[in-house]
Amino acid sequence: MDAFRVGIGEPIFVLTRAVDRFLQLKPGEVVRATVVEVSAGGDVSLRIKGNLIQAKSTLQIPQDASVLFRVLGEQMGESGPEIRLQFLEVLENQGGAGDFQNTAANVVRTLAQELAANLPVEGRIPKAFATTVEQLLKSLPEDAAALPKDLREQLQNLLQASLGSAGRSIQDRLSTLLNEAMLKGFSELVDLGSLKEQMFTDIDKVLQASLKSVLENTGVGLEARLRVLLQVLPAEGELLLNETVPASVLSPSPETGHLQTDLKARLLQMKQVFLDQEKRLTNNLFPFQSATSKEVGGKKEVLARMLPTIDGLLQDIETFQLLSKLTNSFYTFLPVIWKGLKDADIAFKKSRSGPEGKSYYCLMNLDFEKLGKMTVVAMMQSRDFFVSFKTDNTVFRSLLNDNVHELQKMFQEQGLNLKVVNFLGTQENHLMPFERLESFENIINIKI
Numbered sequence: 001m002d003a004f005r006v007g008i009g010e011p012i013f014v015l016t017r018a019v020d021r022f023l024q025l026k027p028g029e030v031v032r033a034t035v036v037e038v039s040a041g042g043d044v045s046l047r048i049k050g051n052l053i054q055a056k057s058t059l060q061i062p063q064d065a066s067v068l069f070r071v072l073g074e075q076m077g078e079s080g081p082e083i084r085l086q087f088l089e090v091l092e093n094q095g096g097a098g099d100f101q102n103t104a105a106n107v108v109r110t111l112a113q114e115l116a117a118n119l120p121v122e123g124r125i126p127k128a129f130a131t132t133v134e135q136l137l138k139s140l141p142e143d144a145a146a147l148p149k150d151l152r153e154q155l156q157n158l159l160q161a162s163l164g165s166a167g168r169s170i171q172d173r174l175s176t177l178l179n180e181a182m183l184k185g186f187s188e189l190v191d192l193g194s195l196k197e198q199m200f201t202d203i204d205k206v207l208q209a210s211l212k213s214v215l216e217n218t219g220v221g222l223e224a225r226l227r228v229l230l231q232v233l234p235a236e237g238e239l240l241l242n243e244t245v246p247a248s249v250l251s252p253s254p255e256t257g258h259l260q261t262d263l264k265a266r267l268l269q270m271k272q273v274f275l276d277q278e279k280r281l282t283n284n285l286f287p288f289q290s291a292t293s294k295e296v297g298g299k300k301e302v303l304a305r306m307l308p309t310i311d312g313l314l315q316d317i318e319t320f321q322l323l324s325k326l327t328n329s330f331y332t333f334l335p336v337i338w339k340g341l342k343d344a345d346i347a348f349k350k351s352r353s354g355p356e357g358k359s360y361y362c363l364m365n366l367d368f369e370k371l372g373k374m375t376v377v378a379m380m381q382s383r384d385f386f387v388s389f390k391t392d393n394t395v396f397r398s399l400l401n402d403n404v405h406e407l408q409k410m411f412q413e414q415g416l417n418l419k420v421v422n423f424l425g426t427q428e429n430h431l432m433p434f435e436r437l438e439s440f441e442n443i444i445n446i447k448i
Contacts, residue, residue, distance in 0.1 A: 025083060027073035028138020030104050032091070035065045059087055066091040070107060070139070104139070105147050111136050112151065115158050120165035125308075125315050129162070133315065137322050144326050153436070155326055159319050169343040170316055170333045171200060174263075177309045184302045186274070198261045203338040207410075215346070218332040219264025219317040220324055263335075264317050271310045278303045320345070327437040334364070342367045347437060361434060371396045375426075377434050385411065388422040388431055397423050 025031065025048075037045040042056045046067075061067060069085035076082070088107065111132055118129040136155070144152060166173065178195065201214045259265045281300050316333070324331040327347065334344035344366045351359040364376040374391040387407070389400050401423050411418035424431070 025071045026138060027071050028135050029071045030088070030107055030139065031069050031071060031085070033067050033069060033085075035061050035063050035067060038063050055085070057087075061087075061090065104141055105151065107139050108136065108147060108155070109151055111139060112155050112158065115155070115162075119158065120162055120312075120315075125312055130311070130315055130318075133318050133322055137318065137325065140322075140325050144328060149438075152326060156323065156436070159323050159326070163316055163319055163345075164343070166312060166316075170313060171335060171337070173309055174199065174313060177306055177313070180302065181306060184299070186277075186302075186306075195263075195266055199263055199335050200337050201335065203336050203341075206336055214335065215330075215332055217261045217263055218320070218335055219262055219267070220320050220330065220332045222259075222262050222264040223321070225259060225262065264314065267310055267314050267317075271307065271314070274303055274307055274310070278307070323347075329437050331437075334366075340369050340371070342369050349437060363435060363437065373426075375431075375435060377431050379434070384417050384419040386420045386422075387418065388424055390424040390426055390428070390431065390435075392426045394425075397425070 031048055033046040033048045035044060036047050036052065038061065039045075042058055044055045044057055044061065046053055046055055048069075067090050068088040070088055072084040072086050074081050074083050114128065114132045115136070118126040118132060120126065120129060141147065198217060201209055206214065278300065281296050281303070320332050323329075324347075327349070329347045329349040331347040332345065334346050336344070338344075344364065346365075347363045349361045349363075351361070360380040362376075362378040364378075366374045366376070368374070372391060372393045374389060374393075374396065377388045377390070379386045389397070391397055404421050407421065408418050
């Protein structure tokens with residue numbers, strides 16, 4: 001059977017008449033198939049998820065074999081839409097649950113290698129990187145903890161490194177994009193002003209706002225919202241990850257109003273509007289018939305700068321989505337305006353129940369222009385809170401320590417018990433499991 005392992009990358013093309021039965025197959029999904037019959041000319045009968053389908057392949061697969069495929073997606077063929085499956089391997093053990101898990105891990109490991117080879121450089125995002133992130137989002141098992149620990153750590157390191165490749169925070173890039181779009185006359189196409197107001201919270205006001213309201217619009221939860229919407233908008237069909245959100249979903253309505261404030265939804269909408277505008281400019285269509293070639297060229301240059309910026313922002317949001325799924329957490333950037341803050345991210349997780357009940361965790365990474373980097377880990381068990389600040393800046397650490405009474409006072413005013421506060425240097429690693437999000441299992445609702 002080893003000869004079949006070299007066939008990775010060999011596609012199986014599912015015939016058009018089988019498409020209707022395969023609407024539930026999603027790109028990136030790993031599926032098991034049984035080879036029912038092999039005919040001359042490359043015709044193969046496969047049984048997948050209880051459905052008997054006909055496929056074509058140049059690969060000679062033995063009858064009755066149990067085979068693993070990865071779903072590549074749908075494309076148009078000569079006779080209509082086809083669903084493509086990538087051959088992975090023939091399972092030697094027909095019982096296969098362990099084989100299935102191992103193969104899923106191998107798929108993720110291969111994608112991690114592709115990710116490492118295509119990391120963004122100086123803000124330039126290779127197309128292969130974006131494609132790999134999409135495939136990883138679809139290929140990770142429901143419980144990422146089933147993957148080997150070294151593979152999870154490798155992926156987490158790669159993804160976190162990619163987030164810093166632009167050298168500028170999401171907040172900074174988004175602000176620059178919106179300012180340029182408004183200055184160059186694109187504000188009539190997209191409501192840019194409200195987006196900026198909706199997305200950022202001033203640090204002076206953050207204590208008066210619900211943390212949930214501050215973080216829920218960063219785009220990381222968009223697909224979860226869309227899955228809920230599918231139940232009230234069945235006519236839209238299934239929305240696949242990274243597809244342009246239909247205009248009818250984004251148009252104001254009682255069911256879709258909350259999508260108006262979601263950053264990823266708005267960026268997808270903005271991207272489509274700008275692509276349409278670019279097409280109009282290229283074809284000299286209304287309302288640009290009377291525009292001079294210089295004016296048209298100027299607008300095209302602006303769009304050529306803004307579209308990659310939008311792609312970069314979407315890429316970072318999807319990277320946070322992948323980090324969330326990989327670490328079984330809610331992981332996103334911190335959308336606050338804070339003078340001197342270069343970049344920040346935040347994650348929430350919940351532990352399994354222990355002798356004293358469930359524990360809740362918040363991990364926050366802050367990077368200040370003058371004060372340097374700081375990690376904050378806040379844990380809640382019952383009604384007791386344990387907070388640790390970790391930084392190599394001794395002056396910063398001393399300043400925090402001197403003002404710890406302010407933090408205690410804030411907790412008391414909210415009726416919360418701040419039991420322990422620690423001030424640590426980065427060389428102290430006993431909080432490392434929490435910083436790596438390794439001991440957390442479940443996504444939690446943000447209620448603090």
